[in-house]
Amino acid sequence: MELTGLVQQSVDWHAIAPELVLAVSAFIVLVADLFLPKEGKWIAMPLAAAGIVATLAAVVSLAGDDRGTFEVAGSATFVVNDFALLFKGLFCVIGLFVLAISFHHFRSGRYYQGEYYFLMLTSLLGGLAMASARDLISIFIAIELISIPAIVMSAMRKGDARSNEAGLKFFLFSVLSSALMLYGMSLIYGLTGSTVLTDIASSIGSIEASSEPVVVLAVFFLLVGFAFKISAVPFHFWAPDTYEGAPSPVAAFLSTASKVGGFVGLLILMFEAFPSVADTWRPLFAILAVATMTVGNLVALRQTQIIRLLAYSGIAQSGYVLVCFALIESGPGAAEANRQALTSAIVYLAIYAVMDAGAFAAAVSFARKGGSYFISDYSGLWRRSPVLATLMAGFLVSLAGTPPMAGAWAKLFVFLATVQAEVYWLAVVMGVNAVIAAWYYLAVVKAMFFDQPDSTEAVEVPYLLRAAMGLAAAALVAVFVYPPLITDLADKAPL
Amino acid sequence: MDWLNDWGLSIATFLPAIGAVALLLIPSAKEKLMNTAALVITGVTLLVGILLCFEFDYGNAGALQFELNKEWIPQIGANYHIGVDGMAFPLFVLSLLVSFLCIIYMRWHVPEPGKPKAFLALVLLLETGMTGTFIALDLMLFFIFWEIVLVPMYFMIGIWGGPNRQYASVKFFLYTLFGSIFMLLGFLALRLNTGTFDIVQMVDGGVSGSSMFKNLVFAGLALGFAIKVPMWPFHTWLPDAHTEAPTVGSVLLAAIMLKMGTYGFVRIAYPILPDAARDFAPVIGILAVIAIIYGALCCLAQTDLKRLIAFSSVGHMGFVMLGLATLNDKGINGAIFGMVAHGLITGMLFFLAGSIHERYHTREISELGGMLAQIPRFGSLFTYAAIASLGLPGLAGFWGEMLSLLGSYEPGAGLSPALFRVLMVGGGIGTVLTAGYLLWTIQRVNLGKVPANFEGKPIFDVQPLEWIAWTPLLVLILVAGLFPKLILHVTDGAVQGLVGVLGG
Numbered sequence: 001m002e003l004t005g006l007v008q009q010s011v012d013w014h015a016i017a018p019e020l021v022l023a024v025s026a027f028i029v030l031v032a033d034l035f036l037p038k039e040g041k042w043i044a045m046p047l048a049a050a051g052i053v054a055t056l057a058a059v060v061s062l063a064g065d066d067r068g069t070f071e072v073a074g075s076a077t078f079v080v081n082d083f084a085l086l087f088k089g090l091f092c093v094i095g096l097f098v099l100a101i102s103f104h105h106f107r108s109g110r111y112y113q114g115e116y117y118f119l120m121l122t123s124l125l126g127g128l129a130m131a132s133a134r135d136l137i138s139i140f141i142a143i144e145l146i147s148i149p150a151i152v153m154s155a156m157r158k159g160d161a162r163s164n165e166a167g168l169k170f171f172l173f174s175v176l177s178s179a180l181m182l183y184g185m186s187l188i189y190g191l192t193g194s195t196v197l198t199d200i201a202s203s204i205g206s207i208e209a210s211s212e213p214v215v216v217l218a219v220f221f222l223l224v225g226f227a228f229k230i231s232a233v234p235f236h237f238w239a240p241d242t243y244e245g246a247p248s249p250v251a252a253f254l255s256t257a258s259k260v261g262g263f264v265g266l267l268i269l270m271f272e273a274f275p276s277v278a279d280t281w282r283p284l285f286a287i288l289a290v291a292t293m294t295v296g297n298l299v300a301l302r303q304t305q306i307i308r309l310l311a312y313s314g315i316a317q318s319g320y321v322l323v324c325f326a327l328i329e330s331g332p333g334a335a336e337a338n339r340q341a342l343t344s345a346i347v348y349l350a351i352y353a354v355m356d357a358g359a360f361a362a363a364v365s366f367a368r369k370g371g372s373y374f375i376s377d378y379s380g381l382w383r384r385s386p387v388l389a390t391l392m393a394g395f396l397v398s399l400a401g402t403p404p405m406a407g408a409w410a411k412l413f414v415f416l417a418t419v420q421a422e423v424y425w426l427a428v429v430m431g432v433n434a435v436i437a438a439w440y441y442l443a444v445v446k447a448m449f450f451d452q453p454d455s456t457e458a459v460e461v462p463y464l465l466r467a468a469m470g471l472a473a474a475a476l477v478a479v480f481v482y483p484p485l486i487t488d489l490a491d492k493a494p495l
Numbered sequence: 496m497d498w499l500n501d502w503g504l505s506i507a508t509f510l511p512a513i514g515a516v517a518l519l520l521i522p523s524a525k526e527k528l529m530n531t532a533a534l535v536i537t538g539v540t541l542l543v544g545i546l547l548c549f550e551f552d553y554g555n556a557g558a559l560q561f562e563l564n565k566e567w568i569p570q571i572g573a574n575y576h577i578g579v580d581g582m583a584f585p586l587f588v589l590s591l592l593v594s595f596l597c598i599i600y601m602r603w604h605v606p607e608p609g610k611p612k613a614f615l616a617l618v619l620l621l622e623t624g625m626t627g628t629f630i631a632l633d634l635m636l637f638f639i640f641w642e643i644v645l646v647p648m649y650f651m652i653g654i655w656g657g658p659n660r661q662y663a664s665v666k667f668f669l670y671t672l673f674g675s676i677f678m679l680l681g682f683l684a685l686r687l688n689t690g691t692f693d694i695v696q697m698v699d700g701g702v703s704g705s706s707m708f709k710n711l712v713f714a715g716l717a718l719g720f721a722i723k724v725p726m727w728p729f730h731t732w733l734p735d736a737h738t739e740a741p742t743v744g745s746v747l748l749a750a751i752m753l754k755m756g757t758y759g760f761v762r763i764a765y766p767i768l769p770d771a772a773r774d775f776a777p778v779i780g781i782l783a784v785i786a787i788i789y790g791a792l793c794c795l796a797q798t799d800l801k802r803l804i805a806f807s808s809v810g811h812m813g814f815v816m817l818g819l820a821t822l823n824d825k826g827i828n829g830a831i832f833g834m835v836a837h838g839l840i841t842g843m844l845f846f847l848a849g850s851i852h853e854r855y856h857t858r859e860i861s862e863l864g865g866m867l868a869q870i871p872r873f874g875s876l877f878t879y880a881a882i883a884s885l886g887l888p889g890l891a892g893f894w895g896e897m898l899s900l901l902g903s904y905e906p907g908a909g910l911s912p913a914l915f916r917v918l919m920v921g922g923g924i925g926t927v928l929t930a931g932y933l934l935w936t937i938q939r940v941n942l943g944k945v946p947a948n949f950e951g952k953p954i955f956d957v958q959p960l961e962w963i964a965w966t967p968l969l970v971l972i973l974v975a976g977l978f979p980k981l982i983l984h985v986t987d988g989a990v991q992g993l994v995g996v997l998g999g
Binding site: 343382383386397402403404408412413415416419420422424427428431434435438439442446449450482483484487488490491 | 523567568569570571608613620639642643645646649650653654660661664665668669672673676677679680683684686687
């Protein structure tokens, strides 16, 4: 009779309101596209934006709530709490930002605009669902919901072989990682007899010692699956090619929303389900973190194209977030330390999403008219378009983790948590990496400010992009001056 | 004036940063207006600093004054805790003064490629970082202010610098970043040990743990500070940065930014880790004397006037570090006096070097000559600043070096007198060498015949704006030389407290 109980249980409609609103919005965008005249297809973008704003309103209406719904055996598999709402809000903000980057790009190119905005909202829906998912099946569905539309979005430039390559690569890696992830999940289910994370957490600590290798194997498969999604080394190969081949706004989406979505899933899994066996899998994350930031940074040193540079920089940035996982502790007294690690991961992801999106926006602005994606063409940009150059420099300085931008706090918080957990060697690796990273971010800044321009023509930047970049930069400065703007939220958001 | 007591320091620190943002809103074409705006901002800031000079309780200079402690980032326990005592206050006022003078000087001349808006905004942002460093009483706050100066100075060197500016700016940036990461590790280790970022609480509560731990932390902090000072052998960024930076950048670097490093020792490393300070003092002393002699020898070999002044900073900061290494009241008082004096004198010398370049379009010493004959007033100022730099009694440069050497005779806190007397002799030799290269420079630049290619050319003498920008420095060099008590009176109380902590 268990099944009927599942079917008949009442649903907390308010709890799933943001997802519902977003799903309906995506549907409206798709249908509206059918009826819009050819020259009016761009209206899909304001429609999508309105949908995201409405979703944001639904998120805000839930602020402070602690709800759960879709219960399995007495545990909610879909929860609404500060953690979930914080990330839902973040996804909405990223979504709006990517819309702003996309608008002119997709309007002036030969794209199916309505289709694109529908896909983007669908992928975003996956992110929102992920923040609330608390069992293996919903996590899997959420991650697929993020990935599959993103694959199509990557291949949006149908006539371009590189875009096709981008989509195909992304597809193959994505399918492979999903398979591995599912395999890991099935092992977990076999071990614990449950897919609900709280049940897994309570039973996995007490499994017999002979099963321990299976736990490690299961976590390993899960980790590999997510490592593809968040493009951690050595599972990162698809990312630079896909970013480069995909339309640039899609690259921005992949690098921010899609990546943060993967991380949210990983955070939920690792901090909720497996901390009691952290000793067995912690070294995996430490290795992954070191490899990711070091390789990402070293390869980034040699990039000549801005999107590829940002791709490798994004890989390296993932490494710093992965450090937080390597700090998870088990046993009594671990709660406080784990909360610190979680807080720093949340702070990092939130700040990263804004500064990375900002850098992509600046790159897209520059490439639109009178520019290109090659770093050498950035020479003397400051003399041509001082505002654009200053904004770009601001985002890069923030990514490098240097004041006066919020990126400094992102790195500092992870650094602090690492030292507090007394994993000093990781802190030193992070420090050395920060210096390496400064080199290639500065190389772009150097080209823009110190070198002579080839032309004197100003780069024309649409107002929408200007506003988006200006807001992002202002937010980064504000958080730098008063970090509690984000740390307060992150601190009050346990899983 | 309650508001001044509570908020004076904060206003003086943040007004320039706010002004920098305001400056960005002025249209680029209105260059004069922009300079006037920056002048008003730094002027008001300096005025607040002068008002604070009247409010400062000199009888109680050992205690922290104008203190303010507000919650800032509760998650990591960092607070907005600021205040100044006798050691910090002179440096705080010095940074306000020098920033103001730099803006005046820029009214006369903005280096290639122009763009005064960005330049002025960077100077203002730098001012916030520098003054903030001298008032911070919380390690996290200190770190943030410390790091804020990095980016503006990078741009200043990289955009408005000399021919080799790109190399110099990146070297400066990465070098300093590298040092500050170790400094940060030290801060975080202290935080874990004491449970607070508050400097005052740390000094009062002390740091527990093995001497190994304390020495490691001290080494981390010292590395960060030493790169900034810069101590030999971490000085290699300095000649490049100073030489390539535009005049105003060199002045700010020399006059104030180098002091952030030495200030870090007296504010943070020494009082929080006095045991480790005793262990490290001999090493610091030896490196300091090497810096003095090495700096002087390098000066003798320089052909570029600006590079010569840059290397002279290595030597002069060596005297400051030697004073700090003695761990007694004479030495540390001398060190702080030396910081202020070096700020005034070397700032002045960099101004002069910049103006020489403007006049002759060269800084090669071999191509200059006969300045006293051709532009007598300018030449006299150069002589004045150079002999102040060599430590002539009666001018500011004398007291810092004299007290440092005097302190080395009887070092505090159980340090070996034998070693420090050797160091004293080394430093003494250094003063002779310093006098040597400076007199030789005066001879080559000021005296002799006017080179043929400048003969009869209309090289102009000191300009009115230059007089305005320089007079305060010239006067203060003399006043501090004649009445050293004006500064020592302020610093002594705080230094006695520090020496007490150090066990001297």
